[in-house]
Amino acid sequence: MQRQETFYEAVKRSGISRRDFLRFCLLTTAYLGLESTMFPKIVRALESKPRPPIYWLNFAACTCCTESLIRSSHPLISDVVLNIISLDYMETIQVAAGHQAEEIVWEGMKKNFGNYILAVEGSVPTKDGGVYCTVGGMTALEYLKKASQGAKAIISVGSCSSFGCVTTAHPNPTGAKPIYKLISDKPVVNIPGCPPIAEVIVGTIVHLITFDSLPALDNLKRPRVFYGQRIHDKCYRRAFFDAGMFVEKFDDEGARKGWCLYKVGCRGPVTYNACSVVRWNEGTSFPIQSGHPCLGCSEPDYWDNRPLYQHVADVPLPGFATADDIGKGFAIGVAVATGAHLVASIVKKATQKAKESKVEEKKQKEE
Numbered sequence: 001m002q003r004q005e006t007f008y009e010a011v012k013r014s015g016i017s018r019r020d021f022l023r024f025c026l027l028t029t030a031y032l033g034l035e036s037t038m039f040p041k042i043v044r045a046l047e048s049k050p051r052p053p054i055y056w057l058n059f060a061a062c063t064c065c066t067e068s069l070i071r072s073s074h075p076l077i078s079d080v081v082l083n084i085i086s087l088d089y090m091e092t093i094q095v096a097a098g099h100q101a102e103e104i105v106w107e108g109m110k111k112n113f114g115n116y117i118l119a120v121e122g123s124v125p126t127k128d129g130g131v132y133c134t135v136g137g138m139t140a141l142e143y144l145k146k147a148s149q150g151a152k153a154i155i156s157v158g159s160c161s162s163f164g165c166v167t168t169a170h171p172n173p174t175g176a177k178p179i180y181k182l183i184s185d186k187p188v189v190n191i192p193g194c195p196p197i198a199e200v201i202v203g204t205i206v207h208l209i210t211f212d213s214l215p216a217l218d219n220l221k222r223p224r225v226f227y228g229q230r231i232h233d234k235c236y237r238r239a240f241f242d243a244g245m246f247v248e249k250f251d252d253e254g255a256r257k258g259w260c261l262y263k264v265g266c267r268g269p270v271t272y273n274a275c276s277v278v279r280w281n282e283g284t285s286f287p288i289q290s291g292h293p294c295l296g297c298s299e300p301d302y303w304d305n306r307p308l309y310q311h312v313a314d315v316p317l318p319g320f321a322t323a324d325d326i327g328k329g330f331a332i333g334v335a336v337a338t339g340a341h342l343v344a345s346i347v348k349k350a351t352q353k354a355k356e357s358k359v360e361e362k363k364q365k366e367e
Contacts, residue, residue, distance in 0.1 A: 004050030007209075021046075031203040031278065032215065033225040045210040051086040052209060054117045055105055056157075057147060058091050059140040060133050060167045060176050061122030065158035066092045068195035069202075088116075091135075102136045105147075113150035117208065120144065120179050123160045123167040127175025144182060153187040153208060154179060157201060159297055162190035162222075169303040180221060189214050190221040194297035197278050200226045220300065222272070231268040231294050234276040237261065241269075255291065265309040266293030273298040 005013075011021050025046060029039045058066070070093070089105040096104055109116060122140075125132035130139035138146070148154060156179040159165035167176045180188045189208075191201055204223050207215045215223040232238060240246070241260040248254060248263055262269065268276075271294050275286040288294055293309065296302040 006048055007046035007051055008048075010051060028203060028206050031199055031225075032207055042206075042210055046206075049209060052115055052117055052152070053086045053088040053108060053112050054119055054205070055088060055109065055147065056090040056119040056121065057135070057143065059120065059122035059124050059135070059144070059161070060174070061158060061160040063092055063121070064195040065121045065160075065201075066090070068193075068198050069157075070198075109147060109150050115152055116150065117153055117155060117205065118147055118151035119155045119157050119205075120161045121157045123164050123176040123178055124182055125174035125176045126182075127173070132174040132176075141182070144179070148183050148186055151186055153189065153214060154183060155201075155204065155208075156180065156188060156190045156192075156221075158196055159192040159194045159302070162192040163220075163300040163302075165194055165297070166303050187214055188221055189217060189223065191226075192220075192222060192298040193273060194295075196298075197226075197274060197280060199278050200274060218272075222298075226274045226278075227272045227298065229272065229274075229277075231271050231273055231276045231288070235268055235288055236276070237288060250291075258291075261288060261291075261293040263311040264293055265295075265307075265311065267296035267299070267302075268294040271296040271299055 008021060012018075022043065025042045026039060029036070029042050034042075056066075088108050089101070091101070094101060122133075124130065124140045124144055126141055130141035133140040135143050156162040160167045160176075161179045164172075164176060164178045167174075168178070178190075180190065189204060191204055193200070200223070203226070204215060207213075207223075215225055218224050218227060220227075232241070235241075237258060237260045240258070241262060245259045246254060246263040247259050247261050250264060260266070266288065268288060275294070276288065279286045279289070295308055296305065299305075
């Protein structure tokens with residue numbers, strides 16, 4: 001049997017320097033939230049382990065997850081696809097099509113049975129036998145069941161495959177379902193987001209390859225390292241939230257000054273994701289930084305939860321009652337502070353006046 005090429009052998013063959021390879025390993029270590037002592041282990045794993053094949057399936061979705069992946073900045077997608085991960089099947093970017101493509105995917109899955117990673121983008125329609133989404137003459141449901149049989153693990157890429165997103169929104173006429181509700185005999189990890197961050201996708205895959213296991217998951221099957229904190233906790237507008245300074249309308253003075261977007265529908269306080277830390281487009285920005293409220297796209301049923309861009313006063317917040325209460329508390333605090341400042345000013349002026357009178361009396365006596 002022909003020996004499989006390792007990650008480092010592949011990147012070296014393609015002309016990528018040792019320095020860039022180590023840089024990728026270092027960035028991956030940081031993204032995964034690992035201690036610096038784990039950096040050598042990442043290096044050794046990618047130097048010695050063969051690249052497991054990844055088969056990327058596209059079902060009921062808009063392909064925004066693929067668009068996100070091909071904008072991965074560390075490293076570039078050409079390096080990710082051709083060198084770091086062996087992406088053997090992906091309809092959107094592959095050259096093969098039709099019968100040729102189907103022969104490649106099924107022959108590859110047979111050859112690598114039990115060792116490949118299955119990445120799924122999009123939910124799976126189940127109503128009327130699943131006829132609302134077909135690939136290669138099979139329904140998406142049939143395709144998923146067959147493809148998952150030999151998978152080492154399944155990665156649900158994006159909110160549609162993780163939780164359903166817009167494809168399962170009310171009234172869900174196709175009966176679409178997320179992957180974890182259809183596959184129960186294989187390890188499934190959810191990477192939600194509409195779309196998810198490219199570095200989160202790649203980081204999860206590298207963790208699986210390096211440690212031969214999925215990263216620690218939360219109760220929604222999301223990697224804790226990327227979904228362990230609320231966007232609110234690391235948001236640069238958090239200070240305005242704590243001070244009760246909110247944008248009321250998108251074109252008001254608060255919006256121009258960069259105040260908290262909670263009252264115009266921002267769900268950052270109840271959304272878990274790495275947006276405010278990893279950010280997008282080579283770490284340039286994320287929705288809140290561009291003046292757009294977080295829509296909570298990495299949370300289940302976010303599309304049906306409540307109207308978008310509308311203030312919801314009764315959303316409970318850890319440590320606080322609601323944003324409205326914070327605003328009221330802030331107003332009271334300002335009133336108290338103003339009163340205290342006024343009293344202090346009066347006392348200061350009276351004291352100063354008394355001192356001046358004593359000085360004047362002393363001068364008169366001396367004269």
